[in-house]
Amino acid sequence: GAVVSQHPSWVICKSGTSVKIECRSLDFQATTMFWYRQFPKQSLMLMATSNEGSKATYEQGVEKDKFLINHASLTLSTLTVTSAHPEDSSFYICSAPDRVGSGANVLTFGAGSRLTVL
Amino acid sequence: AQSVTQPDIHITVSEGASLELRCNYSYGATPYLFWYVQSPGQGLQLLLKYFSGDTLVQGIKGFEAEFKRSQSSFNLRKPSVHWSDAAEYFCAVGPTTDSWGKLQFGAGTQVVVTP
Numbered sequence: 001g002a003v004v005s006q007h008p009s010w011v012i013c014k015s016g017t018s019v020k021i022e023c024r025s026l027d028f029q030a031t032t033m034f035w036y037r038q039f040p041k042q043s044l045m046l047m048a049t050s051n052e053g054s055k056a057t058y059e060q061g062v063e064k065d066k067f068l069i070n071h072a073s074l075t076l077s078t079l080t081v082t083s084a085h086p087e088d089s090s091f092y093i094c095s096a097p098d099r100v101g102s103g104a105n106v107l108t109f110g111a112g113s114r115l116t117v118l
Numbered sequence: 119a120q121s122v123t124q125p126d127i128h129i130t131v132s133e134g135a136s137l138e139l140r141c142n143y144s145y146g147a148t149p150y151l152f153w154y155v156q157s158p159g160q161g162l163q164l165l166l167k168y169f170s171g172d173t174l175v176q177g178i179k180g181f182e183a184e185f186k187r188s189q190s191s192f193n194l195r196k197p198s199v200h201w202s203d204a205a206e207y208f209c210a211v212g213p214t215t216d217s218w219g220k221l222q223f224g225a226g227t228q229v230v231v232t233p
Contacts (some may be wrong), residue, residue, distance in 0.1 A: 004161075006161075019216040032219060034219055034221075042225070042226075043208060043223040043224060043225045043226050044162075044221075044223045045223075046209070046222075049219070049220065053206075056137055059202055066134075075216065085165065093161055093162070095219070097219050106164060106167060107152075107219055107221065108162050108164075109154075109162040109163075111161040112159070112161045114159070115225065
């Protein structure tokens with residue numbers, strides 16, 4: 001089946017630094033990817049839709065200058081948390097539509113990236 | 119307003135017993151419906167989905183779910199749970215339009231399986 005890989009799985013950084021998280025579709029192409037955020041013991045909230053070759057679409061309340069998204073190829077989307085602060089600490093999960101094997105309209109999720117900002 | 123409600127935050131069930139997780143949604147039209155499972159520190163795995171057709175949907179790991187339009191519900195069931203079923207379960211809905219990938223998730227139900 002389709003696989004979405006995220007890297008890194010864990011990252012710890014100092015306040016004020018920037019962190020980049022990669023999301024790759026390993027065996028299929030994804031013109032669109034979705035970035036979710038999950039706080040401890042809470043549900044997932046959609047942050048933005050990443051579009052290959054064009055600007056990302058951000059959900060209401062998500063700072064586009066804080067969370068930079070780049071979708072430079074059909075298999076890679078990156079999320080950069082700029083000038084990170086402790087309140088940005090969270091679990092970030094990406095997903096991509098899987099149109100391989102399991103049929104249309106199913107999202108495959110990455111394993112997530114846990115960011116801790118000190 | 120659109121919403122997904124999972125009334126049970128936490129459920130404890132004995133191994134071998136049956137399990138039912140509730141999910142209710144409020145949506146403008148019948149959406150696409152999903153159940154995902156998340157193990158600690160992991161991403162989400164799709165258990166099953168409903169798009170149309172038969173309202174009783176079979177999924178992986180012995181799970182099934184029934185869509186009831188009149189109740190706006192999509193409850194997840196398993197006849198006999200295994201210790202490995204201990205995890206967080208999320209119900210999700212998505213539009214049937216081009217933006218179907220923008221899922222809205224419920225708050226999740228934590229399932230604990232006792233010996």
